[in-house]
Structure formats: structure tokens, C-alpha cells
Amino acid sequence: MTNKFESDSISSLLLKQAIPASIGILVMSLNMIVDTIFVGRWIDVLAIAAITVVMPIAFFISSIGMGIGIGGSSIISRNLGKQNFTKAFNVFGNQISLTISLSLLFILLGSYFHLPILEIFGAKGSIIAPATEYFLVIIWGVPFLAFAMMGNPVIRAVGKPNYAMFTLILPAIANIVLDIVFIKFLGLGMFGAGLATSISYAVSGLFVIWFFLSEKNELKIIPKYFIINFSIVREIIALGGITIIRQGTISILMIILNHSLFYYGGEISISIYGIINRIMMFALFPVLGVTQGFLPIAGYNYGANNSKRVKETIKTSILFGTGIATVIFIVIMLFPSQLVRIFTNDQELLNLTPNALIITFLATPVITTQLIGSAYFQAAGKALPALLLTLLKQGFFLIPLVYFLPKFYGINGVWISFPIADILSTLVTYLYLKKEVNRHLN
Known part of the structure; x- marks a missing residue:
């Protein structure tokens, strides 16, 4: 099933794995971008701010599924390499049980405590009403998203990257179509945007369930493996916890970031970051x-x-990644205004966003080393260094920078925090990865 991982050329394998993953991420990104474009043009500027506040909450919950998926897929990949198929099946069954249980818990807590949760994440002033309307709809689709995010890396681990790609493409297409129907033609506003998003999450989750019930692979959904094995759970959490903690750190970052944006630049700055974030994705x-x-x-x-x-x-x-990132950097530097204009016709946003966009992308050419360096330790099952390196940018550098720099430089202090964090985290990761390679891979 996975013999190609030890026999095909690395460049060929990387392309076969990366292209479907890239297409899937592209379509998922387009999904969120189109969402932002539609609400920005068909509702109002505050709708962009509302989505900017809500989405980190939804993706923190989905990241639980992603963390379980990535942690489990790392174990599955290594056990497939060792031909230990029983362990792989047990891991997958426990992934399913964990994802479903934690997602249902989120629905209960999120429904009851939605207002304080939204306020913590930066819903202030006139942002509160549209953010609440959007959140209370998408919350019902988040368990499906969590299940899809759990299944996606597992599908890649069993050597089916094209199917993993479809877990991201299908919901994106559904969301775009439903956005047009619910927002443009039915005039349902933020409720319509939330309903489209929630249904699209369900499409993704149901596709993953279909895949593992079908004959497309050897790894199946088998109820007898759902029984929790605490040694397996600890192993999954040790690695998958990296992703969960990282997203938790990003959630803390978003809390501080949204509060700083609102304090130093008002509601318009949250909308500006919403556009930058979508372009970044x-x-x-x-x-x-x-x-x-x-x-x-x-x-x-x-x-x-x-x-x-x-x-x-x-x-x-x-x-490969550095070459691609350099091309991206050049495009951003040459066409910032044109990129912003895709999202809005609001003149204030058009005036303020391009400069902020340029600043945040200044260190783009160096980011691949940080991403691959932290991913290596995750792939190798080395949980602690993987966790620390993954948290470098958002946790150790970006959070304190976003908090302190605006005190001296105002709203520009927020924007300049991003390239500084990129450079510092890349430097530390490079030094640590080089030491690891020299010590253990020679």
C-alpha cells in the first residue's frame, strides 16, 4: 500500500503528496476568501469583522480533530512502515472516538456560553450582533469539520492524497454555491452565511465517513476499535496535542490581536486584518x-x-517551499492594492489595507524552513521539540510582540510584529534542525 514511500524518488513523491494537499488547501482558502468577499460586498464591512472574530473559535474546535488526525496519522505512518497493521487499526478507531466525543462537548459549551466566548475573542461594539448570528449557526457544523480534519491526514497516511484533497474541495464548492443562494438571492445575511458554512462542513465530514466505509483503502471504520485504549490515546495526544496546543496558542494570539486591533485602530482594523488573513491563507x-x-x-x-x-x-x-514562498512574496509586493480590491469597495479599507499587507508579508521567503523543521519532529514522533518549534512563531514571539509593539508604534506595531516573528522563529528552527540532523541522521 505504501511501498512507494521507500522506493520512488523523493521529488516525485513530494509532488504527488504536495500537489493534492496544496489544491485542497487552496480550495479551502478560496472557500474562506469567497466567504469574506461575499459578506463584504453583499452585507457590510462589519460582516468581515464578525467572521474574523468567529472563525478562530470554530477552527480551534476543528483543530482538535486535526490534532487527533495528525497525531494518529504519524503513528499510523510509522506502523505501516513497520508492517504493524493491527496497531494502525487500533489508532484509527481511537481517533474516531476522541473526535466525536470532544466535538459534541463543544456544541454544548459553545451554545450555552456563546456570548462570553465571542467577547473574549474580540466581539465588541457593533460587531457583537453579526458575530452572534453567525456563530450560533456554524456551531452545529463544527463536529463534521472536526471529523473531516481528523480524517484528512489519515487519508494521506494511507497513500490516498487525492481523496484527502476532496475532503477540502467538496465543502468549498458547497459553501460557495450556498453562499450565493442564501446571501445573494434569499437575502439571509449573516444567518445565510453561517448556514452555508455549516452545511459545507457536513459535506466534508460525510465524505470522510464514506471514504473509510468504502473499498478505497485498507483502513476501515470498525466499531470494535472504538473502545478507548489509554496507551494509544496518550500517544495520539502526545503528538496531536502539538496541533491542538498550537491552535490554542493561535486562539490566545487572536484574542490579544483582536483586542489590540480594536484598541489602536477600531472596528475597521479588525476588518483590515480579516482581509490580510484571507490573503495570507x-x-x-x-x-x-x-x-x-x-x-x-x-x-x-x-x-x-x-x-x-x-x-x-x-x-x-x-x-521547493522556499522557491514558492519567494514567488508569493514578489506578487504581494507588486500588487497589494489590486489584491485588497478583490474583497471590498469600501474606500477606507482600500486606503489602509495595502500598506499593512506589505508589512505583514515582508519575511515570507524564509518561512518554509520553520514549517518543515517543526514538521520533521512531528513526523519522527518527537513530541516535545515538535511542540516547542511549532509554538515559536505564534506563542513565543508573535503574542508578546503584538501586545507590546503597538504601545510604542500604534497600529503599525501590530503589522510589523508578523515579519519579526517569522524571522526569529525561522532562525531558531534552522539551528535546532541542523543540530538534530547532524546528531541523529548521519
Whole structure:
């Protein structure tokens, strides 16, 4: 099933894994971008701010599924490399049980405590009403999203990257179509935007369920493996907890960021960041695709004790990703105003956003080393260094920078925090990865 991970050329494997992952991330990014465009043009500027506040909450919950998926897929990849299929099945069954249980808990807590949750994440003033309307609808689709995000890396781990791509493409198409119907033609406003998003999450989750019930792979949904095995759960959480903690850190960042944006720039600054964030998600999709493609290749060969191929995978991935990131950087620097104009006709946003966009993307060419470096330790099952390196940018650097720099430089202090955090986290990751390679892969 996965012999190609130890026999095909690394460049070929990386392309086969990264291209579908990139396309999936691209479509998912387009999904959110189109969402932002539609609400910005068909509702109002505050709708962009509302989505900017709500989406980190939804994705924190989905990241629980993603963390369980990535942690489990790392174990699955290594056990497939060792031909230990029983362990792989047990891990997958426990992933399903964890994802469903935690997602249902979120629905209960989120429904009851929605207002304080939204206020914590920066819903202030006139943002509160549209944010509440949107949140109370999408909350019902988040368990499906969590299940899809859990299944996505597992599908890649069993060597089916094209199907993993469809877990992201299908809901994106559904959301875009439903946005047009609910917002443009039926005039349902933020409720319509939330309903479209929630249904699209369900489409993704149901597709993943279909895949694992079908004959498309050897890993199946088998109820007898749903029984929680605490040793497996600890192993999943040790690795998947990295993703969950990272997203939790991003949630803390968003709390501080949204409060800083509102304090130093008002509601308009939250909308500005909403546009920048969507452009960032879209622009970086191929780099993230390379990182996702890197994980199963490195994990399999690490499990098979093939150090030479692991090193080659690291080098090739960094080379590919850096080249792509440099092209992205050039495009952003040349066409900032044109990119912003896609999202809005509001003159104030058009005046203020391009400069902020340029500043936030200044360190883009160097980011691949940080992404691949932290991903390597995750693929190798080394939880602590993977966790620390993953938290470098958002946790150790960006949160304090976003909090302190605006005190001296106002709203520009927020924007300049991003490239500074990118450079510092990349430097630390490079030094740590180089030490690891010299010590354990030679």
C-alpha cells in the first residue's frame, strides 16, 4: 500500500503528496476568501469583522480533530512502515472516538456560553450582533469539520492524497454555491452565511465517513476499535496535542490581536486584518501543501530507519517551499492594492489595507524552513521539540510582540510584529534542525 514511500524518488513523491494537499488547501482558502468577499460586498464591512472574530473559535474546535488526525496519522505512518497493521487499526478507531466525543462537548459549551466566548475573542461594539448570528449557526457544523480534519491526514497516511484533497474541495464548492443562494438571492445575511458554512462542513465530514466505509483503502471504520485504549490515546495526544496546543496558542494570539486591533485602530482594523488573513491563507497554500506532503514521506522513512531518505526529504521540501514562498512574496509586493480590491469597495479599507499587507508579508521567503523543521519532529514522533518549534512563531514571539509593539508604534506595531516573528522563529528552527540532523541522521 505504501511501498512507494521507500522506493520512488523523493521529488516525485513530494509532488504527488504536495500537489493534492496544496489544491485542497487552496480550495479551502478560496472557500474562506469567497466567504469574506461575499459578506463584504453583499452585507457590510462589519460582516468581515464578525467572521474574523468567529472563525478562530470554530477552527480551534476543528483543530482538535486535526490534532487527533495528525497525531494518529504519524503513528499510523510509522506502523505501516513497520508492517504493524493491527496497531494502525487500533489508532484509527481511537481517533474516531476522541473526535466525536470532544466535538459534541463543544456544541454544548459553545451554545450555552456563546456570548462570553465571542467577547473574549474580540466581539465588541457593533460587531457583537453579526458575530452572534453567525456563530450560533456554524456551531452545529463544527463536529463534521472536526471529523473531516481528523480524517484528512489519515487519508494521506494511507497513500490516498487525492481523496484527502476532496475532503477540502467538496465543502468549498458547497459553501460557495450556498453562499450565493442564501446571501445573494434569499437575502439571509449573516444567518445565510453561517448556514452555508455549516452545511459545507457536513459535506466534508460525510465524505470522510464514506471514504473509510468504502473499498478505497485498507483502513476501515470498525466499531470494535472504538473502545478507548489509554496507551494509544496518550500517544495520539502526545503528538496531536502539538496541533491542538498550537491552535490554542493561535486562539490566545487572536484574542490579544483582536483586542489590540480594536484598541489602536477600531472596528475597521479588525476588518483590515480579516482581509490580510484571507490573503495570507490563499497565498501560502502551496507552502503549506509542501509541508503536508512532507509529513507522510518523512514519517514512513523514519519508521523504516532510512535516514538518507529522511534527510533528502527535508532538503527537497525546504528547497521547493522556499522557491514558492519567494514567488508569493514578489506578487504581494507588486500588487497589494489590486489584491485588497478583490474583497471590498469600501474606500477606507482600500486606503489602509495595502500598506499593512506589505508589512505583514515582508519575511515570507524564509518561512518554509520553520514549517518543515517543526514538521520533521512531528513526523519522527518527537513530541516535545515538535511542540516547542511549532509554538515559536505564534506563542513565543508573535503574542508578546503584538501586545507590546503597538504601545510604542500604534497600529503599525501590530503589522510589523508578523515579519519579526517569522524571522526569529525561522532562525531558531534552522539551528535546532541542523543540530538534530547532524546528531541523529548521519
